[in-house]
Amino acid sequence: MNGVGILWVDIDTQHAAAARRLIAARYPDWRVVNSPTPETAKAPLASQAWDAVVLCLKPSDQELPGLLELCAGRPVLMCIDAAQEALAARAFRCGLGDYVLRETDGAAHLSELLNRLVALVQGAQGRGKPVRMVDARIWQEALTMLQEQRSALQATLASMSQGIFKTGPDGRITVYNERVLELLNLPESLMATRPTLADLTRVQAERGDFGEGYSLVDRRGHDYVAQGAVASAPALYWRTTRDGRTFEVRTTSLADGSLVRTFADVSDYVRVENELRESEARFRSLSDLSSDWYWEHDAEGRFVQLAGDLSVNGIPLSDVMGRTRWEIGALNMTDADWAAHRAVLAAHQPFRDLELQRRRADGSMHWISVSGVPVFDANGALRGYRGVGRDITERKQVESQIERLAFYDSLTGLPNRRLLVDRLQHATAAVARSGTQGALLFIDLDNFKDLNDTLGHDTGDQLLLQVAQRLKGCVRESDTVARFGGDEFVVLVEGLSADPAHASAEAALVASHITTTLGKPYALGDASHHSTPSIGIALFGQQTVSVDELLKHADLAMYQAKAAGRNTQRFFDPDMQAAVSNRSALEADLRRGLQEKELVLYYQPVVDGKGRLQGAEALVRWRHPRRGMVSPAEFIPLAEQTGLILPLGQWVLETACAQLVAWSRSSLTRQFFLSVNVSVRQFRQPDFVEQVLGVLDATGANPERLKLELTESLLMADVEDVIARMEHLRRYGVGFSLDDFGTGYSSLSYLKRLPLDQLKIDQGFVRDLQTDPNDAAIVRTILALADSLDLAVVAEGVETTGQLEFLQRYGCKAFQGYLFGRPMPAEVLERALRPAL
Numbered sequence: 150m151n152g153v154g155i156l157w158v159d160i161d162t163q164h165a166a167a168a169r170r171l172i173a174a175r176y177p178d179w180r181v182v183n184s185p186t187p188e189t190a191k192a193p194l195a196s197q198a199w200d201a202v203v204l205c206l207k208p209s210d211q212e213l214p215g216l217l218e219l220c221a222g223r224p225v226l227m228c229i230d231a232a233q234e235a236l237a238a239r240a241f242r243c244g245l246g247d248y249v250l251r252e253t254d255g256a257a258h259l260s261e262l263l264n265r266l267v268a269l270v271q272g273a274q275g276r277g278k279p280v281r282m283v284d285a286r287i288w289q290e291a292l293t294m295l296q297e298q299r300s301a302l303q304a305t306l307a308s309m310s311q312g313i314f315k316t317g318p319d320g321r322i323t324v325y326n327e328r329v330l331e332l333l334n335l336p337e338s339l340m341a342t343r344p345t346l347a348d349l350t351r352v353q354a355e356r357g358d359f360g361e362g363y364s365l366v367d368r369r370g371h372d373y374v375a376q377g378a379v380a381s382a383p384a385l386y387w388r389t390t391r392d393g394r395t396f397e398v399r400t401t402s403l404a405d406g407s408l409v410r411t412f413a414d415v416s417d418y419v420r421v422e423n424e425l426r427e428s429e430a431r432f433r434s435l436s437d438l439s440s441d442w443y444w445e446h447d448a449e450g451r452f453v454q455l456a457g458d459l460s461v462n463g464i465p466l467s468d469v470m471g472r473t474r475w476e477i478g479a480l481n482m483t484d485a486d487w488a489a490h491r492a493v494l495a496a497h498q499p500f501r502d503l504e505l506q507r508r509r510a511d512g513s514m515h516w517i518s519v520s521g522v523p524v525f526d527a528n529g530a531l532r533g534y535r536g537v538g539r540d541i542t543e544r545k546q547v548e549s550q551i552e553r554l555a556f557y558d559s560l561t562g563l564p565n566r567r568l569l570v571d572r573l574q575h576a577t578a579a580v581a582r583s584g585t586q587g588a589l590l591f592i593d594l595d596n597f598k599d600l601n602d603t604l605g606h607d608t609g610d611q612l613l614l615q616v617a618q619r620l621k622g623c624v625r626e627s628d629t630v631a632r633f634g635g636d637e638f639v640v641l642v643e644g645l646s647a648d649p650a651h652a653s654a655e656a657a658l659v660a661s662h663i664t665t666t667l668g669k670p671y672a673l674g675d676a677s678h679h680s681t682p683s684i685g686i687a688l689f690g691q692q693t694v695s696v697d698e699l700l701k702h703a704d705l706a707m708y709q710a711k712a713a714g715r716n717t718q719r720f721f722d723p724d725m726q727a728a729v730s731n732r733s734a735l736e737a738d739l740r741r742g743l744q745e746k747e748l749v750l751y752y753q754p755v756v757d758g759k760g761r762l763q764g765a766e767a768l769v770r771w772r773h774p775r776r777g778m779v780s781p782a783e784f785i786p787l788a789e790q791t792g793l794i795l796p797l798g799q800w801v802l803e804t805a806c807a808q809l810v811a812w813s814r815s816s817l818t819r820q821f822f823l824s825v826n827v828s829v830r831q832f833r834q835p836d837f838v839e840q841v842l843g844v845l846d847a848t849g850a851n852p853e854r855l856k857l858e859l860t861e862s863l864l865m866a867d868v869e870d871v872i873a874r875m876e877h878l879r880r881y882g883v884g885f886s887l888d889d890f891g892t893g894y895s896s897l898s899y900l901k902r903l904p905l906d907q908l909k910i911d912q913g914f915v916r917d918l919q920t921d922p923n924d925a926a927i928v929r930t931i932l933a934l935a936d937s938l939d940l941a942v943v944a945e946g947v948e949t950t951g952q953l954e955f956l957q958r959y960g961c962k963a964f965q966g967y968l969f970g971r972p973m974p975a976e977v978l979e980r981a982l983r984p985a986l
């Protein structure tokens with residue numbers, strides 16, 4: 150190619166010089182004219198013929214058409230920045246010329262430029278005509294279209310959630326979006342250098358983005374990345390970032406050797422997938438390990454899925470799939486129950502613990518419990534239900550056993566107190582609603598204890614069983630017969646007349662029927678036994694009475710029946726209630742009195758035959774703020790029933806011991822003993838012995854001066870224990886006296902073994918001993934007996950000298966009674982005795 154003329158328009162003089170040098174070296178006969186600006190190029194363009202014009206400028210989109218026009222149809226080669234490539238490519242695809250991309254620093258592109266320039270000039274010469282000139286209008290349209298497409302492409306790239314870049318055929322990245330910079334954490338400045346994939350991979354590897362040994366790149370991409378992204382890329386691989394995000398990397402190779410790569414952040418997908426996998430695994434291990442099963446049914450309630458341990462269910466799968474729960478059926482469900490269940494399903498409500506009893510193929514019964522929740526599709530339409538089922542047969546068995554134990558009497562199988570109270574609660578509410586009345590019959594078997602004691606518990610149980618049978622026969626199916634324990638039964642009768650008088654008559658009739666039925670002889674083993682009941686009746690209707698009160702009423706009435714001679718029936722009487730109320734008021738009062746220290750100890754002298762004081766009996770009094778001095782006969786029995794006797798007895802013991810200590814300080818009173826009454830309940834306390842020793846220790850009283858008065862009723866049970874305790878205390882010197890001797894148990898065999906010091910003849914025998922030969926004989930016998938057992942005797946209630954003489958005549962040596970002194974405060978006793986002393 151000779152004599153080629155080139156107009157070189159170049160604002161960069163160094164670049165222009167470099168080009169000139171290269172051209173001079175390769176094509177020495179070429180004529181190259183430089184022009185630094187388009188303005189200065191105008192003249193040579195207009196005046197001379199050029200084979201090609203080289204534009205090394207940075208024209209804007211708007212300037213480019215004018216520039217090309219200036220070239221007036223001559224072949225144009227543009228040397229431009231990469232950023233303008235799209236514009237230039239578009240322009241030159243119309244046949245205007247060619248372009249090369251300019252190296253930002255350096256002139257390595259000049260060689261390529263020269264090659265292209267040669268091709269361009271040859272092409273133009275080959276065609277024999279100058280390159281077609283595009284008129285400005287067409288150009289403008291092309292440019293506008295180009296700009297529109299370009300901004301559309303930019304907007305598309307910018308709005309993509311994926312990161313994307315494209316390389317040119319030379320392997321350099323020419324197109325990319327913001328998102329790829331963000332995802333890969335790359336600076337824009339790096340992209341501006343048009344890096345290759347290898348460059349990018351190196352930067353990331355140096356930062357440790359791929360992890361130790363490229364472990365953050367999955368199997369598919371591992372080798373490619375590890376080898377520096379120089380080989381051909383896999384179409385798809387995943388990589389993880391150091392902060393735990395996961396990218397899906399897709400590569401598409403294009404025909405010209407370029408490629409497009411996308412980066413999608415699939416972290417959420419991976420997380421959800423992991424969670425799903427975990428939850429699947431959890432579900433699977435749960436259903437594998439547990440004895441529950443999983444089910445699903447469709448919107449019509451037909452089973453479509455069952456998984457887990459179905460062996461307990463005992464129903465073949467084939468019988469379940471495709472059928473509804475209500476088609477399979479359950480023994481415990483009525484039509485109404487199923488309707489209620491289906492209503493829950495129809496309302497798309499979840500359901501919990503639906504308990505179903507079924508019969509297995511082998512005939513055995515079993516219980517299952519089913520819970521489910523509705524499942525909806527994406528549009529909110531019901532797809533069906535899913536849930537779990539569980540075998541609860543064992544639990545049901547235990548429950549019914551517990552119920553039996555909790556609500557039924559183990560001997561007779563009758564409802565127990567708890568169940569009766571429950572039914573009574575319902576009954577009281579029901580009668581209040583219906584306007585009818587009900588009756589509660591409290592039944593106690595007369596003398597049952599004797600039977601038990603004499604013939605043994607087994608025989609007693611037999612009787613109770615027969616009584617239970619007979620009672621059930623006396624009432625309607627709807628009435629309740631309950632056993633309260635021991636020989637106490639309660640019958641609850643409902644549906645009596647609304648008229649009180651009529652209802653009373655009906656209840657009395659039931660009671661009479663019971664009396665007659667229970668009064669018939671019982672066959673107990675070989676023997677025939679006769680038993681009678683005492684029945685207390687309490688009616689209930691409109692008036693609001695609590696269940697507790699009702700039971701108390703019937704109980705009280707029963708005691709009235711007993712008091713009236715047994716084998717009879719009594720209705721609850723409100724006066725009786727008043728007495729009971731007084732009693733509970735008294736109890737509260739006594740409790741308060743104890744706290745307020747209203748109790749005082751009186752002392753009644755005990756003298757010898759010559760009237761000389763030997764000691765005294767401590768007798769408690771209640772100095773009531775309103776009622777004055779209250780006798781122990783009024784409050785001691787109550788204190789015994791309520792347990793108040795325990796703190797009371799302790800206080801008496803402490804006060805008496807303190808008195809002994811006071812007496813011990815004077816030689817005149819030092820010899821006195823003091824008797825203290827000890828009630829059965831007090832003595833039976835497990836730590837009674839320790840309590841007494843503790844009081845003696847705390848007060849410093851001399852145990853030898855203390856006498857504990859026990860009553861015969863203490864000997865009714867566990868005599869061995871009584872003896873052991875007495876002996877224990879006796880070792881410390883404490884004496885014992887048997888009070889009210891002759892009135893109670895008086896078993897001589899025990900009497901011999903008890904470590905007693907004295908007997909006290911009950912004042913009941915002393916009172917009439919001069920007029921009642923019987924009493925006189927008893928007193929004589931007691932004195933003789935005491936003599937033979939070497940026990941001292943104190944006669945109580947001595948009021949007359951006649952009594953004293955009689956007692957003395959038969960050997961009695963100690964006396965207590967009004968004849969010698971009433972119970973009195975300690976200081977009065979001391980004062981009264983002082984002259985004699």
Ligand SMILES: Nc1nc2c(ncn2[C@@H]2O[C@@H]3COP(=O)(O)O[C@H]4[C@@H](O)[C@H](n5cnc6c(=O)[nH]c(N)nc65)O[C@@H]4COP(=O)(O)O[C@H]3[C@H]2O)c(=O)[nH]1
Nearest residue numbers: 768769780781782785801826827828946947948966967972
């Ligand atoms: N008619 C008549 N009665 C006489 C005569 N001499 C004494 N008495 C009364 O007979 C009772 C004798 O006491 P008790 O048999 O131990 O009978 C006592 C005793 O069982 C009990 N008691 C009194 N104080 C205590 C106590 O501190 N603890 C316990 N557990 N019971 C006590 O209360 C019962 C009644 O005590 P008190 O009313 O003080 O009645 C005393 C006394 O006042 C007499 O010549 N004629």
